[in-house]
Amino acid sequence: MSQAATQSVLDGVRDLLPTFRDRADEAERLRVVPESSVKELEETGFFRLLQPRRFDGLEADPVDFYTAVRDVASACGSTGWVSSVVGVHPWQVALFADEAQQAVWGEDTATRLSSSYAPTGKATVTDGGYRLSGKWSFSSGCDHCQWVLLGGLVFNEDGNVVDFKTFMLPRKDYAILDVWHMVGLSGTGSNDILVEDVFVPEAFTLSMGETGQCRGPGQAQNPSDLYKLPFHSIFTGTITTPIIGIAMGAYDDHVAMQQQRTRAAYLGEKASLDPFSAVRIARASSEIDAAWALLVNNIREEQEYVAKGERIPLKTRLKVRRDQVIGSQRAIDAIDSLFEASGGRALAEGTPLQRAWRDAHAGRVHAANDPERALQMYGAHEFGHKIDPGMY
Template sequence: MPVTDVSDARAVLDGVRDLLPTFRDRADEAERLRVVPEASVKELEETGFFRLLQPRRFDGLEADPVTFYTAVRDISSACGSTGWVASVVGVHPWQVALFADEAQQAVWGHDTATRLSSSYAPTGKAVVTDGGYTLSGRWSFSSGCDHCSWVLLGGLVFNTDGQVVDFKTFMVPREHYQIVDVWNVVGLRGTGSNDIVVDEVFVPEAFTLSMSDTGRCFGPGQEQNTSDLYKLPFHSIFTGTITTPIVGMARGAYAEHVEMQQKRVRAAYLGEKASLDPFAAVRIARASSEIDAAWALLVNNIREEQEHVARGEKIPLALRLKVRRDQVLGTQRAIDAIDALFEASGGRALAEGTYLQRAWRDAHAGRVHAANDPERALQMYGAHEFGHKVDPGMY
């Protein structure tokens, strides 16, 4: 259905679920192309998916983040690469809503279907100049960049004396950056997570956002976009977009494992049906619990943050750290479930074209994302529990 007909975020979920068989059928094509097929992106656009977190004043839905995560989880259960790209591209309207109005107008003023990719690691250098910054650098892992006409890039800001004075996100239009095709990998092959190169490009002040501001849940765009949606912590919203696809992959792997075991006959055990093996039953019970726990904690924590925002309260640092604690452990729970299911599925799970082997590769590829670094997030949580000072800027 045309996006202009989407008036209810629930309709987006229905539209996404209708597409799942198609996404599953195209999973091999995505891996072969090393990018999500254009047809899949177009179909997601038509459901209104990319508008879920977009401001209403730009034809968005300002939907509940849990609705967004649910859609991502479902897409990932059919194709991990499609779910990953949908998640990281689909969350960017939320951050664009925090930029100054001039930047929002530049992105959506002429076309509210404009999409952005990103690479937030501060591998670029920005030098303060009159009215803005001169940005240069090379950034890796910009998932879905081929389907986008703007990019969000992290960079350290240097003053004229060469000292670092800030860490910002810079918004750059397609004509000012180059995409370098480097994405030849074993997992998440279909995400097209290529490099972005910028060479001495001027970025106006209005097209930047300080991470110190987002760390305190502030952005100049809140003046126009007053919804509670845009008052949630950046690192809660964005790290959830990294864990959710992996939880979705685990759900897809679980469904395929159960189906395979119901049909499987184990020759080494005198033709016994695998589904009659009591140990097989225990394995799926454990795996399903890990998957459910990862999802339940993600949803519960976002809900708890929303309650504080709705009451006009500052979100406690302890809660923000708990979000990150459960996010990294949620990723680990989902991967542990996939590993257990894969190991118990027999040799047929190794065949090309099975969801299970692809989910195993994709989930481990997603695990190496910086947002899934468990030790750092867990150390911060533990340090705070012991009463030590913790910088909330990155959490």
């Protein structure tokens, strides 16, 4: 597929931004992204950006995918979040055995998947596969999906853990529990998934140990360099990117608000003439730009190693995670600064800035944004300690 096809998707997404902005209240009220928004994203080709070409995908540059997500999130945080986490799943499905890929896309290449990767389920080894049971939380966009990817620990007959896998299940094998009542990212429909003693064939599983080594059986059918990048680089980027996009939208809203605002406490002074306000937006914009620039630069660096057929150094992979968690924090700090300077009217229900503040802080508590763990790993590696590459 040509870059022109990818650019067509980006252009189509940008055309939808005013609509997504207008629907932000509706998404919060429904507690899920409106079906019309998902359909419109599908029509642009967005969900095919990271999908294999043999299943009508674009195999696009991940930076283009992140750019589209960033733009959507700038208009509506919940829609941006769901588009990101649902839109990245085709990348992982491409690593599964061909049998699993065919089951997902063989009849309908528009099939979507949600996920919940925390290993809160239990799988036991059986003939030809595994018996899986458990309950998983925070499966964003699950109501718009026909399959799910679930993390689970694998136990042998002696009750010992022998692997950590991703299990792929069709809609008939799990129930969705409507539990999503949150103050931030409230339109993401991140409900619980319940599985009760379901058989999952071996081909529909993927070991996280193998994934951590940038390998997967699906690479035999999908040899693109896209599918040789680290899982934890690609997937954690899908968590930080919407937060950066939310910050960009908040920044634009704040600047527009300040240009119209007068400050009664300061004798009717125009807020835009306040030199301290000018300094604040300069700092906020720099933090947002830095978060985005590092995310893009790090992915580009990994792509260069893959293109040369070289193994990505562990230090580089750890740097990706270092800058990813700090990037999320930079974007949130920028929103906090802008929100504090926006005046009481920004607190009104329905205003974009207060929603951005709530959504960004909700995104901050995602496990991928745990800064201490990622930063400790980077620092420990710098000191010469052994680090498990499977986690990064």
